[in-house]
Amino acid sequence: MLRSETATNPDRLRAALTGLKRYQSHDRTARPTPPPAILQVGRAMLRDYGGEGPPALFVPSLINPPHVLDLAKGNSLLRWLSTQGVRPMLLDWGAPAAGERDMDVGGHVESFLLPMLRDLGEPVSLVGYCIGGTMTIAAAARHPVRSLTLIAAPWHFSGFPKASRDDLTGLWHQVEATAETLGVLPMEALQASFWRLDPARTIRKFEDFGGLPEGDPRIDAFIALEDWANDGPPLTHAAGRQLLVEMFGNDVTGQGRWTVAGAVVDPAALDCPVLDIASLTDRIVPAASACRIGEQMQLDLGHVGMIVGSRARKALWEPLAHWLSQPRKR
Structure with a gap:
């Protein structure tokens, strides 16, 4: 990908390699220590960030670690929300x-x-990010919640560009034998497909990073975000297949054929308040794939930028805090 994007410009190639070397070798700033788990169901844990106000359970994607919502000191959506009621x-x-x-x-x-929601013993607000949002729709259809917030959550997978859908289903066929042997779909395989969604931007960001002056605070911010994006556990074999083949390939959710806990998930039947947040400039989860239910909010930030970018607090954090802190009828 690097060769193809810089084939006609050796200076760009050198700049991108300089940025990559800096990323690989630069000192890391320690991430915030996550709070201890207050609840555990199997391998899954629930971490409480404290605060006075209505409880909100954040559900991240199965892809990449959950700490993008608690990325760095001074750039943590969850820690900020705990001070906002x-x-x-x-x-x-x-x-x-x-x-x-x-x-x-x-x-x-x-x-x-669902077991976590039952064990908590009181209705909570569900907030789902990316594929985590897709999953919260299913959970809210099976268990009472105070409200549901979807952030860049795909539902109509037919809204993705056809080339992207074909690329992801093709990825499954390339790695199926390996996933079958291992019992999991390695994160590295998924990350390669994400790079290909926007190869020009992937190379350009390393060019720009290599040119930052030493001591620039953007260096630590870039490294924290890239370390998150390049990390994460594998998906189970069945989850990888369902995501790439059934969801991206066949749009089982948008076609009304996704079954969870013994019944088809119907977002239109939800009886809780819903806030559906999508971005018109999201290249990872395009706005056309959103569920489009309840109250809708449109942004002009990237898929990750809406969570951790310089404009995230004003554009998403503050409206989200207002929505989650509202009193709800039980």
Whole structure:
């Protein structure tokens, strides 16, 4: 990808390699220590960030670690919300255990998220990010919640560009034999497909990073975000197949054919307040794939920028705090 993007410009090649070398070798700033778990169901843990106010359970994607919501000192959505009349809690999916190869995306809802909601003993607000949002729709259809917030959550997978969908389903066919042998889909395979969604931007960001002056605070911010993006446990074999083949390939959710806990998930039947947040400039989860239910909010920030970018607080954090802190009828 680097060769193809810089084939006609050796200076760009050198700049990108300089940025890559800096990323590989630069000292790391320690991430915030996550709070201890208050609840554990199997390998999944629930971490309580404290705060006075209504409880909100944040559900991250199965892809990449959950700490993008608590990325760095001074750039943590969850720690900020805990000072704004909300009690945020974060679900940490953990890494697939032996014997879980047949647990698909819906199975994670059934085995971990729904038991946690029951064990909490009171209705909470659900907040789902990316594929985590897709999963919270299923959970809210099976368990009473105060409200549901979807952040860049795909539902109509037919809204993705056809080339992207074909690329992801093609990825499954390339790695299926390996996933079958291992019982998991390695994160590295998924990350390569994400790079290909926007190869020009992937190379350009390393060019720009290599040119930052030493001591620039953007260096630590870039490294923290890239370390998150390049990390994460694998997906179970069944979750990888369901995501890439059934969701991206066949749009089972948008076609009304996704079954969780014994019944088809119908977002239109939800009886809780819903806030559906999508971005018109999201290249990872395009706005056309959103569920489009309840109250809708449109942004002009990237998929990750809406969570940790310089404009995130004004554009997403503050409206989200207002939504989550509102009193709700029980």
